[in-house]
Amino acid sequence: MAQKQSGGGFFSSLASSLSNFKSQVNFLLGYEGLEVINPDGGTEDAEVEAQRGRWRQEDRDGHWKMMQKYVGADITSMVTLPVLIFEPMTMLQKMAELMEYSHLLKLADECEDPHMRLVYAASWFISNYYALQRTWKPFNPILGETYEMVNHNGITFIAEQVCHHPPMSAAHAENEHFVYDISSKVKTKFLGNSVDVYPLGRTRLKLKKDGVILELVPPPTKVNNLIFGRTWVDSPGDMVLTNLTTGDKVVLYFQPCGWFGAGRYEVDGYVYNAAEEPKILMTGKWNTSMSYQPCDLDGEPLPGTDLKEVWKVAEAPANDKFQYTHFAHKVNSFDTAPTNLLASDSRLRSDRYALEKGDLSKAGSEKSVLEEKQRAEKRTRESKGQKFVPRWFDVTEEISVTPWGDLEIYEFNGKYSEHRDATGNADTNGTDITKMEFNPWQYGNVSETE
Known part of the structure; x- marks a missing residue:
């Protein structure tokens, strides 16, 4: 299952370089101080990424003048x-x-x-x-x-x-x-x-x-x-669902989107009993499906059990204007x-x-x-x-x-x-x-x- 990532080394260096490049892009566009984050990661298309979106240039300029305060x-x-x-x-x-x-x-x-x-x-x-x-x-x-x-x-x-x-x-x-x-x-x-x-x-x-x-x-x-x-x-961050009647709970960690899209959509966690012992692990992606599997007290899958799907997103209309x-x-x-x-x-x-x-x-x-x-x-x-x-x-x-x-x-x-x-x-x-x-x-x- 996906785990929380800590910064350092190569990734810290990359983050610093990307931040500097984004600042240059923002300055060229007249939006100094604003950050463009590419969900797919990478630095090679930062300027292209900055120009993308639903706004026309004149609409974007006017809206920013109104919103910056x-x-x-x-x-x-x-x-x-x-x-x-x-x-x-x-x-x-x-x-x-x-x-x-x-x-x-x-x-x-x-x-x-x-x-x-x-x-x-x-x-x-x-x-x-x-x-x-x-x-x-x-x-x-x-x-x-x-x-x-x-x-x-x-x-x-x-x-x-x-x-x-x-x-x-x-x-x-x-x-x-x-x-x-x-x-x-x-x-x-x-x-x-x-x-x-x-x-x-x-x-x-x-x-x-x-x-x-x-x-x-x-x-x-x-x-x-x-x-x-x-x-x-x-x-x-964490999603916590608590059974107020019994004290059992679910704690699921929503992974942040990392560099190059790593961890995007991923959700991992456990169902715990009232004694806070893990009973079932849950894993999946919030935009596609979730699965579960019984686990031991260390959170490891129980031998002889399989990961089973519990929910899957329904097919959506293709190219829907509002992503409906x-x-x-x-x-x-x-x-x-x-x-x-x-x-x-x-x-x-x-x-x-x-x-x-x-x-x-x-x-x-x-x-x-x-x-x-x-x-x-x-x-x-x-x-x-x-x-x-x-x-x-x-x-x-x-x-x-x-x-x-x-x-x-x-x-x-x-x-x-x-x-x-x-x-x-x-x-x-x-x-x-x-x-x-x-x-x-x-x-x-x-x-x-x-």
């Missing part, structure tokens, strides 16, 4: 980012992509072996990283925006934007095998040509058969080459929507739809309209002395301590289940949901100006 800052809440770096999906929809390989949770729920149960559950969480490697930014949800998903493995999924500053989302998913809940508040640090993303959230998964509760702490993510060069994603999977397209379509869709649903956003159709100009103008409507709703609300109250989630008094800061917890209040029981999937009004108007506003469909 934010170096070192958290840019999560920025609304001035250009539409050309977005994908036609919101963060709430991106949260739903984790449901693609939910068959793994059926296996986990039905599994009698408590350690294999963790193998299935950990592989389910890892499966989402293939979608997270996309280099396009999802739209920030409007306060009160929702996303619903049905018609996939019996799952009912609901997510809601519960706070605007700082941006916070909450989601709940459930079927006959599991209950999934997350409170998510992403924290970022802009570094010039890259951004560090810290997953400031709490994720809990309940398997219904035995009632065990699992909690996830994911590794941070780094998005490289934002302004020039090929944009790519790395998530170096087939499931991502389903998430964006009305095929996974309940017929009687909430008017606050992400699919109905005019800016998202315009971008999906390839109209960047309209997407940009519609994004501005929605943001102004959001500001108008806030002014209306504050003028009435009222505060925003989420519809489907309630804020609790619980504070979760994470490696990147404290987090207030929102819990599913059950009202969505009551709503669906009352309305069902029947379109009682005969409304064509594809023509519904996006409306997450608490005080009516506010106009662009007061």
Whole structure:
């Protein structure tokens, strides 16, 4: 299995040479201090690498002039980012992509072996990283925006934007095998040509058969080459999945991408019992597949056992403009929507739809309209002395301590289940949901100006 690498000798010398060369390239381009990182390694194409990417030269120059004042800052809440770096999906929809390989949770729920149960559950969480490697930014949800998903493995999924500053989302998913809940508040640090993303959230998964509760702490993510060069994603660090009921846990190390691409995508680690003894080794790549094998107390494979694949990424569409999977397209379509869709649903956003159709100009103008409507709703609300109250989630008094800061917890209040029981999937009004108007506003469909 891959191990952590330490610098020194030849590699330190190479790193120094590469850093000097990159500085020369940056200076020639007028971006002194920015670093271009080639995920494939090497120095011979550093200047070519610097010129690659989705930006035209004039767009890149203008964006850098706007962004350089934010170096070192958290840019999560920025609304001035250009539409050309977005994908036609919101963060709430991106949260739903984790449901693609939910068959793994059926296996986990039905599994009698408590350690294999963790193998299935950990592989389910890892499966989402293939979608997270996309280099396009999802739209920030409007306060009160929702996303619903049905018609996939019996799952009912609901997510809601519960706070605007700082941006916070909450989601709940459930079927006959599991209950999934997350409170998510992403924290970022802009570094010039890259951004560090810290997953400031709490994720809990309940398997219904035995009632065990699992909690996830994911590794941070780094998005490289934002302004020039090929944009790519790395998530170096530990992912820890703990069985809060038994004390068993999974600790998986996501290898950082090294020189010449060494270690990129690789994930290695173990399932431990409550006594912190390794029971099963896990290894693979987060963009292709994961495998497992029983091991001894030294972490070595048990004689007579084989390495077995537990998860493999599904075939993706070739040359997709936004690097979407087939499931991502389903998430964006009305095929996974309940017929009687909430008017606050992400699919109905005019800016998202315009971008999906390839109209960047309209997407940009519609994004501005929605943001102004959001500001108008806030002014209306504050003028009435009222505060925003989420519809489907309630804020609790619980504070979760994470490696990147404290987090207030929102819990599913059950009202969505009551709503669906009352309305069902029947379109009682005969409304064509594809023509519904996006409306997450608490005080009516506010106009662009007061």
